[in-house]
Each structure stands twice: as C-alpha cells, then as structure tokens.
Amino acid sequence: MSQSPGLEPDGQSRSAEREVKGFGARVGSDLGPRVVSAVVLAAIALSAIWFGREPLAVLLAIVGGIVAWEWGRIVRGAELDAATVAHIATVFAGIVLTGFGWAGPAIIGVLIGTILTGLLSFGRHSTLSSVGVLFAGLPGIALLWLRSDEPLGAAAVYFIVAVVAATDIAAYFCGRLIGGAKLWSRVSPKKTWSGLLGGVTAAATTGFVTAQMVPGAHALHLTVMGGVLALVAQCGDLAESALKRRFGAKDASQLIPGHGGFMDRVDGLATAAVVAAAWAASFGMSTPARALLTW
Numbered sequence: 001m002s003q004s005p006g007l008e009p010d011g012q013s014r015s016a017e018r019e020v021k022g023f024g025a026r027v028g029s030d031l032g033p034r035v036v037s038a039v040v041l042a043a044i045a046l047s048a049i050w051f052g053r054e055p056l057a058v059l060l061a062i063v064g065g066i067v068a069w070e071w072g073r074i075v076r077g078a079e080l081d082a083a084t085v086a087h088i089a090t091v092f093a094g095i096v097l098t099g100f101g102w103a104g105p106a107i108i109g110v111l112i113g114t115i116l117t118g119l120l121s122f123g124r125h126s127t128l129s130s131v132g133v134l135f136a137g138l139p140g141i142a143l144l145w146l147r148s149d150e151p152l153g154a155a156a157v158y159f160i161v162a163v164v165a166a167t168d169i170a171a172y173f174c175g176r177l178i179g180g181a182k183l184w185s186r187v188s189p190k191k192t193w194s195g196l197l198g199g200v201t202a203a204a205t206t207g208f209v210t211a212q213m214v215p216g217a218h219a220l221h222l223t224v225m226g227g228v229l230a231l232v233a234q235c236g237d238l239a240e241s242a243l244k245r246r247f248g249a250k251d252a253s254q255l256i257p258g259h260g261g262f263m264d265r266v267d268g269l270a271t272a273a274v275v276a277a278a279w280a281a282s283f284g285m286s287t288p289a290r291a292l293l294t295w
Contacts, residue, residue, distance in 0.1 A: 033258030041256070041265065042165070049157050053148050056157075057099040060140035063262055064091035067270075070252040070263045071132035074244060076124045083121035083129055086113060087136065094137045095144060103145045110137040128243070139270040142277030149289035152214070156289035159210050159222070160229065160276050164269045166206040167199035167230040174198030188241040196234055203230030216294040225279070225292075229272045236271030240264070 048059040065088045072084035090113025097106035110133060118130035143160070147153040175195025183191040207226025211219040240263060244250065251260025259265050276292055284291030 031258075035258075037256050037258050045161065046158070049147065049154055049161070053099060053144065053153075056147050057095050057144055060144055061092050061095040063266065064088075064095065064136045064140045066255070066262045067091075067136040067252075067266065068132065070261045071136060072129070074247050074249050074252060074263075075128045075132060076121060078124075081121075083117050083124075086117045086120055087129075087133055089113070090117070090133055091137050091140065094141050098141045098144045098148075101148065103141060106141045107138070110134065110141065113137065135270055139266070139273040142273040146273075146277060146280065146289050146292065149287055152289040152293055155210075155214050156276075156280075156292050159207070159214075159293065160273055161269065162206050162210065163203045163226045163229045164233045164272050166202040166226075167233050168268060170202030171195035171199030171234070184238060187238055187245055191234075191238070191241075199234060200227050200230040203227055203233075210293075214293050216290075218295065221295055222293065225276075229276060232275045233268030233272040236267045236269075239271075240267035 045059065048055040068087040068091050069080070069084060072078045072081065072087060076083065078084055090110055093113070094106040094110050097103070097109060114130045114133040114137075117133050118126045121129035143157055146156045146160075149156070171191070172195065174197070175190065175192040178192070178194040178198070180192050180194045182189065183193055183196055204223050204227040207222035207224070208219055210226075211217040211222040214222075240252075244252070252263035253261030255261050256265060277288065280288035280292040282291075283295050
C-alpha cells in the first residue's frame with residue numbers, strides 16, 4: 001500500500017522547510033540584526049540607568065545629539081548647519097542643567113533653543129525644525145529628572161523603558177504573525193490594529209508586574225499607566241513615520257543595523273517619557289519617581 005506523498009519523509013521535510021520560510025517571511029528577514037542591535041543597545045541603556053544620574057546624563061546627551069542631527073538631515077537635508085548646531089547645543093544644555101538639579105531652567109533653555117533653531121532655519125521648514133528641538137530635548141530632561149529622585153528613580157525609568165520595549169516587541173510580532181486591518185496604512189503600511197492591541201496588552205501587563213516589584217506601588221494604577229503609555233508611544237512612532245514619509249526618508253539614518261537610526265528607536269520612548277514626567281509632575285514636583293510609581 002503506497003504512502004500519500006504528503007506523508008513521505010521528503011514531503012515532510014519540504015513541508016517543514018516551507019513552514020520555517022513562511023515564519024521567517026512573516027517576522028521579517030532582518031530579525032537577526034534587529035535582535036543583536038536591540039540587545040546591545042538595551043545593555044548599554046540599562047547599565048547607564050543602574051549606575052546613576054551621571055552615566056545616564058552622558059548617554060542621554062549622546063543620543064539626544066544624534067537625534068538632533070538626524071532630524072536636521074530629514075527636515076532640511078543638512079548634515080551640519082547652524083540650526084543643527086543650535087539644536088545639538090540645546091539638547092546638551094538641557095541635560096547639563098537637569099543634571100545639576102535645574103529641570104525648570106532646562107525646560108526654559110529648550111524653549112529658547114526652539115525659537116533660535118526656528119530662526120536659524122527660516123525658510124527651510126523652520127516650524128518642523130523647531131519641533132525637532134522639543135522632540136530631542138524634552139525626553140532627556142524628563143528621564144534624567146525622574147532618575148534623580150532617589151530611591152525610586154531607577155525603578156521609574158526602568159518602568160518607562162520596559163513599557164515601551166514591551167509595546168514595540170508585542171506590536172511587532174502580533175502585527176507580523178496575526179496581521180489584519182492596517183492601523184494607518186498611508187503613514188505606516190506595516191502597522192496593524194492587532195499589533196496595537198498586542199502592544200497595549202503587553203505594556204499593561206508590564207505595568208502590573210512592575211507593581212509587584214515596587215514597594216507601595218498600586219497595581220491598577222501602573223497597569224492603566226502602562227496601557228496609556230503604550231498608546232502614547234505608538235503615537236510617537238506614527239508621528240515619526242509621518243515625518244519621514246513627508247520627506248521621502250525610509251530611516252532617520254543607518255547608524256543601527258536592522259533598526260535604521262536612533263530616532264527610529266526612541267520615537268516612542270521620547271513621547272512616553274515626556275507624558276510620564278508630566279503626569280508625575282502633576283502629583284509631586286519634588287518626588288516625581290514616587291509620584292509616578294506609587295500614586
């Protein structure tokens with residue numbers, strides 16, 4: 001009695017091979033470089049947060065400066081013009097002032113830099129150039145301000161980073177493996193509603209888990225906060241995609257293998273950090289990390 005072709009060893013091998021290839025096609029051929037780059041970047045970021053305010057300030061100044069440079073390349077097509085120099089200098093000044101405990105003056109400095117950058121880029125998308133100063137400057141101030149509030153500063157920053165990472169990872173795999181209706185195909189063709197739902201669910205779960213690890217934290221509060229920050233992070237991601245699409249750019253740069261530029265990686269974190277800091281400030285200016293985690 002002859003076997004069905006589908007049950008023959010060769011047929012099984014070919015079927016398994018097709019399944020593997022199919023899975024690879026769904027998750028993306030660049031998954032390997034993305035994972036390696038993500039692990040390296042995560043190790044650097046988590047170490048900087050752990051070792052304190054000064055190492056984190058250095059990292060935030062470097063990343064903020066790179067984001068400022070990438071923004072100028074996209075919006076004005078300039079590698080290093082006067083507006084980009086002002087943009088980078090504003091980011092550095094904001095981080096330095098916040099590092100010395102002057103978050104208020106740091107924000108004022110960013111606003112001044114926003115105006116100055118707009119004037120220096122007059123006639124070359126000056127409004128978007130000014131918006132870029134806020135995008136690159138405020139998140140660093142927010143994260144460093146939260147980290148400076150001991151003893152919960154590190155936990156607060158880890159919470160924000162973990163929520164955004166969970167959102168990105170879950171949205172990526174749910175979108176690729178489940179698929180379905182597109183979220184906003186004109187701006188970001190690969191984003192789906194299933195990815196958004198998966199990202200929000202993962203972020204809310206991350207908030208709940210964080211509450212179990214932080215003394216005095218309220219589980220419902222951090223679960224809801226995780227979901228809200230996931231939505232905010234996705235809005236930041238979409239906004240950056242819209243910016244690149246307007247200027248015909250695929251990636252902010254090619255500095256990170258498999259990921260594009262730094263702006264492509266921190267867009268969600270940038271918006272989530274600012275919203276989280278604003279939320280904390282509304283409940284406790286003197287103890288923002290405690291206000292964020294234990295409200």
